[in-house]
Amino acid sequence: MEKLFKIIAQCSASFVFIILVATVVVLYLTAKPAIEEFGAHFIIEPRWNVDVIQPPASEQLANPISENANTGSLKIETDNTEEADVSDEDLEADISSDEDGYDDDLGDDFADDEYIPTDDDIETGQSGVEDPAAGKVSTIYGGAVPIVGTIFSTIIAMLFSIPIAMGIAVFLSEIANSLTAKPIGIAIELLAAIPSIIYGMWALFYFGPFISSIFGGHSVSLLIAGLVLGVMIIPFMAALSRDAINTTPDVLKESAYAMGATKFEVIKDIIFPYARAGIIGSIIVSLGRAMGETMAVAFVIGGIFKFAHKVTDSTISIPVVLANNFAESSGISMNALFYLSLLLFIVSFFIIFTAKYFFLRRK
Amino acid sequence: MTKRLLINKLAIMFSSLMAILGLAFLAWIIITLLLKGSSALTPYIFTHDLVENGIRNLLWGQFVLAGLASLIGIPIGLLAGIYLQEYGNHTKYATFIRDLSDVMMSAPSIVIGTFIYAIIVIPAGHTNGWAGIAALFVMMLPIVVRTTDDMLSMVPVELREAGIAIGAPKYHVVLHIILKAAKVGIMTGSILAFARIVGETAPLLYTSGSTIYMETDLTQTYPSMTVSIYNLATMPDEKLVSLAWAAALVLTLVVLMLNLLGRFLIRDKRL
């Protein structure tokens, strides 16, 4: 019984790890067609769902490798010649027979079409008209616009939230007396508990117009998205920073006060240096959180697949692309979305893990 | 000297201002919700489904999805937390799992949605309730694991030793003594985890999808309040937007109540 219990408990603990691995593997496999199609160029490619006409097949066959090397928007030649001969019926037959074999058996090397249901252009990146004589039309997907949108909205969020969150953290730990610290602390925690969709609605109908009335520009824009993100992570960052600040030993503070230091000087010279690792860690983790936020941003970023030339322009971020486009996509566009998802996951994972590992060591 | 005092005063003022700003945001959001949501808050909406301009099916769906995810997630999370604290404590593996859980807690919820989409929705051919439950489960698990781990670590080591010294097998001590001692903290952690997932939208967007009808079959597209709020809020119809606000108000009240309940349970309780 003892042994059994221990094994069950251990398996449960491993679940977290299994889910993590499964997520990465599944995302990779579903993104693979897009990865193979677009490669690393995907990150700087600004076009999304844009049709491009390739030179006719005869030219391609003559120079298979050079075509490949350049923009990544052209297909891999060998695959082309293969797939061009496969008819639609064969594709359908392929899918249905393979679907039985589909499961989470991550060791197998699946054909990519098994993930995408009943769509013609399931093959590695091929879509559009096949006309060997006139040249193929292929569709390019590139993640640059949402990536840039994510980066900048996060930066704006950080710039806005760090001073406020630090101020709140310091207030709660050093300035407030016991009477006010508790209710304000609770209020900040409630702010953290509010669902993100509520933030989205509030931003769309009130905060957004307020900001655009001050700064001009659209009522949905990168700026508003960044600011809403900032408001959302303030309580999170404040709570983590407050915990870090509270680890400063009282004796250290008392020695400084005893020398005649002002409160501000104690905070600046004693507390912040002491709690520096924890504070930096809290900032980085909040950054990771902000990157992945979907709903609040979805309401107010505008959802336009264009770079924002001014901060008050509409644009899009990775989570919003995923939120908006997923349901209707299929084929290579879905692979591209999974590619974005994989990128987002890996980046935010690394950011948060770095923060944890280097700055937020436990005990 | 006076310059130092002046700077000090300014710094304190700034800090206090920031706290007030935080409170201001909270107040702004809540007041907005109350103002916009209460007008549509009638008994009617609780007894009718969205197809008839009510939110009954949405409430039902949200609680069923979050509830079932908790039913699966809390026991597994508990066992995992028990392993971390009682069996694997101080091992490298336990530290690894702990760090992983912390990171997964802050992972983008939309990514989890895409993951579940790939492994459940695509084979099933359409959005369904189970996919939504799976997504919420993945979100909830690390939270329960960490809070259980933390709460168990607060139980004094002598209690464990006393149980063993009486001749009890370890699992018995864990289940009957240690868990009981940490009961309040673990319950609070579970309530807070539930409150967190009951307000989630992104993981449900295309796993359980959205529907305006009542649904009890989990293999079908399942209604949820959060996803529907997202859909309704951008509709041109004023009435629907109003309904979205009412639903938003209800959701916020539920989440805040759960949070306050959790805090209430652990105030002054010394383990």
Added chain:
Amino acid sequence: MKNKMEINDFSFTYKGAKAPSLKHISLPVECNKVTAIIGPSGCGKSTLLRSMNRIHDLYPGNIYDGEILLHNKKDEPSQNILDIKKENEFIKLRQKVGMVFQKPTPFPMSIFDNIAYGLKLSGQKNKRKLQELIEKSLHKVALWEEVKDRLNDDARGLSGGQQQRLCIARVIALKPEVILFDEPTSALDPLSTLAIEEMIFELKQDYTIAIVTHNMQQASRVSDYTAFMYLGDLIEFGATETIFIRPTKKQTEDYITGKFG
């Protein structure tokens, strides 16, 4: 049978430690007598006591050397408890050699259930028998009158002294042969301390007792034999009066007279 337990040439090294915490300890623990183990902080007295019911094995990786013999009643052979490896043997050992800790550790249940816990584990299911045994042990620790009307109340509501007496009742309900006390009164007020000391004095009629204490006066009040330890070595062992009035080793004398520790 003169000695209930015998510690022979026993050495103990904590997991990962460079040097042993206990070095070649040899010590008899006489039946129905109180043996006190005293010494300054860090001398290893608690480590030694905790080896006697192998509670160290909650934290695997320690190294034992030598032997600790437990002499059983007439029909059973003596055993070296350091040889125990199986779970059920550990359980049997701890039912024979009970332990009371420094901090009172009431289980998060009612007073009744606290004592019933160990009994149920040892197989006692009969409700009436349980009631009987529990009442008896509560009498023995002079707690019965105070709690008889609130047996179903949470044990954590008792005072510190009452909680510690409850922990003792919990142990003796299992009718062990040896009771180990690890600084049992250091967390209690003087009145409760005296009550516990009186109880220990009476308990030795039925049990063999070993007690670790950093309070020398307590040792001289309560024990028949005293062992003085220093930095992992057993410096001197003998009848309590001898140790306190005419110690043979200088270190012992220095400690007794308060020169260190």
